[in-house]
Amino acid sequence: MEHATYLCAAFYYKWCVRHFDVYRSSCTFERVDGPNGRESINPDSFTEIESSPLSLMDFMLAIPRGMQDASEIIFFTFIIGGMFMVLRRTDIIEIGVDRLARKFKKQSILIIPVLITVFATVATTIGTPELALVYIPVLIPLCVSLGYDSMTATAIALISTALGFTAGVMNPGTVGISQQISGLETYSGFGLRVLVLIVIVIIGSLYVMRYARKVKSNPESSFTYHEDEDKRHTFKDALSQPAKRMNKRQLIAIVTLPFFFGLVVYGVTNLGWFMLEMSGLFIFMGVIVGLIAGLSITKICEAFTEGFREVLMGAIIIGIARSVAIVLEDGQIMDSIVFGLGSVVGQLPSTLSAIGMMVVQLVINFFIPSGSGQALVTMPIMAPLSDIVGVTRQTAILAFQFGDGFAHILFPTSGYFMAALVVAGVSWSKWVRFFIPLFIIYMGVGIIFLTYAQVTVGQDK
Incomplete structure (x- = not known):
């Protein structure tokens, strides 16, 4: 199913050629300074330029350039895979999971809504869904030891952070920038976004809990049953054994972990x-904790190498996914797509315009899998367009949030999302099978909230 992504991209390119005339000419917007020093577009500067179709050489270099463009994400994927293999070699992950699993043994299902709520609250405040990469390696052994699977752990981390990012109660990278572009008071509409967060968190928690119960009662129903074979052998029978004991060096190593993870959160949110x-x-972190726990430098290097091998295939897929967007950018049709889709929304009846905006943002997210980047490209068009079609600017921003946020954990062009799947050992095709019913539910929720926002007086205040 991974290949279907690229077939869809090829089909979409042909559709754009037919509808936006990009074969004979290309169009572009002028780039200007936007909020917070970020580059934005001038919505009144859409002009036709000479077409520059891709050559065979350009197409041949797309994948290497995709690897180059995604190098930071690929490198991060290798490093986090190696670092957590070092932690596993010290046995401190197994010990920590053993302690936590014993505390939740009788009410293990409750850990799901608790963690989803906590992670979503963090993401909706600081706008960092990338923290899912930090959560997943810790959640997998915990969930497997409680009788669940890697998909449950992955869902807790990815869905919770995506929900918080989507609601964007205090998200500076999406809501903050969009409201500045739209001329609205920053973080206005707070109450509605809180309500959105509560509703989608409840739905997400129930969905994951339902799946987790099914896996616990019938392990073979798991999407990752075969992939989790080694993990089940390592973690699942832990609770039937005596509690794991740790030595002094392992105890010191465990004590240092909150410091490092706290430093990560502080660096992401403040630096x-x-x-x-x-x-x-x-x-x-891997080197220091490994040395404290008693590993030699040689064993630490071997653990990093083993971790690199485990995430190799997924890291390569990240670069290939990025190459799809590169082909579209080099073909100079991105601005044409944005302008054309915006024009389609302008032709819709006013009652459907807000929903159309959400669909437009959803499509554009495939090509611009960055919340702040998408806001800077689309909101200069959508904000004035909303005035014309009779949609409040606050509703237009809400449409952007729904179209952008939920798709972050669906499209393979999202770098952090694909890296998270690699770390979890979950294939994109299996994640789509798990997530797509929930995604459809969230699209329905988005339509309901957009309809409510559109008919509510004073949403721009």
Whole structure:
């Protein structure tokens, strides 16, 4: 099914050629300074330029360039895979999971809504769904030891952070930028976004809990039953054995872990860290914790190498996925797509315009899998367009949030999402089979909230 992504991209390219005339000419917007020094577009500057179709050489270089463009994400994937293999070699993950699993043994299902709520709250405040990459390696052994599977752990991490990011109660990268572009008071409409967060978190928690119960009663119903064979052997029978004991060096190593993870959160939220900075810290963390726990330098290097091997295939897929977007960018049709889709929304009846905006943002997310990047490209068009079609600007931003946010854990062009699947050992095709029913539900929820927002007076205040 991974190949279907690229077939869909090829079909969509042909559709764009037919509808936007990109074969004979290309169009572009002028780039200008936007909020917070970020590059935005001038919505009044859409002009036709000479077509520059891709050559055979350009197409041949698309995948290598995709690897180059996604190098930071690929490198991060290797590092986090190696670092957690070091932690596993020290046995401190197994010990920590054993303690936590015993505490939740009788009411294990309750850990799902608790963790989803906590992770979603963090993401909706600081706008960092990438923290799912930090959560997954810890959640997998915990969920497997409680009788669930890797898909449950992956869902807790990815769905919770995506929900928080989508609701964007205080998200500076999406809601903050969009409201600045639209001329609205920053973080206005707070109450409605809180309601959105509560509703989607409840739905997501129930969905994951339902799946987790099914897996626990029938392990073979798991989407990752065969992939989890080694993990079940390592973790699942842990609770039937005596509690694991740790030595002094392991105890000291465990005590240092909250410091490192706290430093990651602080760096992401206050220092603007992203994958490059987190990669450097995780290398340092793996070496220091490994030495404290009693591993030699040789064993630490061997653990990193083994971790690299486990995530190799997924890391390559990340680069290939990025190459799809590169082909579209080099063909100079991205701005044409944005303008054309925006024009389609303008032709819809006013009652459907908000929903059309959500669909437009959903499509564009495939090509621009960055919340802030998509806001800077689309909101300068959608904000004035909303005035014309009779949709409030606050509703247009809500449409952007729904179209952008839920798709972050669906499209394979999302770098952090694909890296998370690699770390979890879950294939994209199996994740889609698991997630698509919930995605459809969330699209329905989005339509309901957009309809409510559109008919509610004073949403721009």
